[in-house]
Amino acid sequence: MNPAELCFRTATDLAAAVRRREISAREVVTAHLEQIERANASVNAIVTLVADQALEEAAAADERLASGAEPGPLHGLPVAHKDLHDTAGIRTTYGSPLFADHVPGRDHLVVERLKSAGAITIGKTNVPELGMGSHTVNPVFGATRNPYDLSRSAGGSSGGAGAALACGMQPIADGSDTGGSLRNPASFNNVVGLRPSPGRVPSWPDKAPWGQLSVKGPMARTVADVALTLSVLAGPDPRSPLALETPGSAFTGGLDSDVRGLRVAWSPDLGGGVPVDPEVRDVVRGAVEVFAELGCEVEEACPDLSGADEAFLIQRAWQMELAYGPLLDEHRQHMSPDVVWNIEEGRKLTGPDLGRAQLLQAQLFHRVREFFRTYDLLLLPVNQVAPFDVELAHPASVDGIRMETYLDWMRSAYLITMTGCPALSVPAGFTPAGLPVGVQVVGPHRRDLSVLRAGYAFEQATLVGERRPAVALADGVRP
Structure with missing residues (x-):
């Protein structure tokens, strides 16, 4: 097989082939390193590469398998970790010049779990400065470009991960999501991203371990590969007080499911008030x-999301001040205006502000809970716009409505964050200009598997995710 073609095989197929010793871990890693050499200069997705280390680990993985050791579910698969996730002995910058030479002494929990499952670290993927926003650009490495149009954004904050997946540089990826950072880049890069239920994937270390605004989760090119990665990432851990007890093995079963008769609600604008560009709505x-052709009972409806906006902005600002306030005091001149603004918004908050956010979210939870007594799924836009000009800090307007801050254009994702529901971004189609658009599949509280099964049925019916960007293809590689 052409090495470049190997890079577009699914993670599920690759892992099975390595376990059967039809192909070696070293061959898999080598092929992906060659693909990085071929495509990364165009998109700037992988910003720290540890090729020699990865090849050594791949050789060791082959030796273990040859000795009869039981392989993990990701044995021999290369992974570049999000540059917000600490990697022991490997530079982790958080996209900030303040950490340009930072080398952690320990792995983040999600990195631990991927390694324990047999994955091989090949490097780090690009992020916005300190992970803020859904456009991947920072003063350390610059911008990550969209593989389908290099003049456009790859989204964020897991933008490097999304572009790397689209280009075949890695078969799976880890990411995180506060206001859409697993879903937004999945939509922009024609891949799959899941924001799991809070607690589904434990997090450590974490400055706010009782918080539920931010979650860690998987990305991949297929729903099955996202489920495979989730099966490794999910499950309890004593260092994470909100970790759910359900083991990751709950996600190893088949995704085939008869969706006929499912009651599906959808909204083009999240019930009104959220502007969405017409080409995305289409x-x-x-x-x-x-979904209607698959036999679902579809109607236009949306839960009342009032209060979600205010609750998110308060909780996010509080979280930003908690995480980065001390940096602002000492290094304001080295931080971007958006970062400074968001931290300072956190410093304006009062006790009653935080209490009001909790009350608003509690009321929202119960309205959404009641909504899902009538419906099984909710379909929405992931993003309000298609991938925008990479030179912009953020879209200036959406469907004629001015965007005042770098967060405003992300409301279609962050309002769903506040519901606490699992949400999946699945490739849905392309604009007339050839830019990817995803659909957001939202399920009831902690029904992550139901969301994956619905996304899988849609994916198999459309195969939109099989369309590859030209920048990632070598001569002789099938699109």
Whole structure:
């Protein structure tokens, strides 16, 4: 097989082939390193590469398998970790010049779990400065470009991960999501990203371990590969007080499911008040029609999301001040205006502000809980816009409505964050200009598997995710 073609095999197939010793871990890692050499200069997705270390680990993985050792579910698969996740002995910058030479002494929990499952670290993927926002650009490494149009954004904050997946540089990826950072880049890069239920994937170390705003989770090119990665990342850990007890093995079963008769609600604008560009609405409307063709009972409806906006902005600002306030005091001149603004917004908060956010979210939870007594799924736009100009800090307007801050254009994702529901971004189609658009599949509280099964049914019916960017293809590689 052409090495470049190997890089577009699914993680599920690759892992099985390595276990059967049809192909070696070293061959798999070598092929992906060659793909990085081929495509990364165009998109700037992987910003720290540890090729020699990865090849040594791959050789050791082959030796263990030859000796009869039981392989992990990700044995021999290369992974570049998000540059917000600490990697022991490997530079982790958080996209900030303040940490340009930072080398952690320990792995983040998600890195631990991927390694324990047999994955081989090949490097780090690009992020926005300190992970803030859904456009991947920072003063250390610059911008990550969209593989389908290099003049456009790859989204964020897991933008490097999304672009790397789209280009075949890695078969799976880890990421995190506060206001859409697993879903947004999945939509922009024609891949799959899951924001799991809070607690589904434990997090450590964590400055706010009782918080539920930010979650860690998987990305991949297929829903099955996202489920495979989730099966490794999920499960309890004593260092994470909110970790759910359900083991990761709950996600190793088949995703085939008869979706006929499912009651599916959809909204083009999250119930009104959220501007969405017409070309994005059109693609999402087409996705809704596919669910109807699959036998779902579809109607336009949306839970009352009032209060979600205010609750998110308060909790996010509080979280930013908690995480980065001390840096602002000492290094304001080395921080971008958006970062400074968000930290300072956190410093304005009062006790009653935080209490009001909790009350608003509690009321939202119960309204959404009641909504899902009537419906099994909710379909929405992931993003309000298609991938935008990479030179912009953020979209200036959406469907004629001015965006005042770098967060405003992300409301279609961050309002769903506040519900606490699992949400999946699945490739849904392309704009007339050839830019990817995803559909957001939202399920009831802690029904992550139901969301994955619905996304899988849609994916198999459309195969939109099989469309590859030209920048990632070598001569003789099938698109």
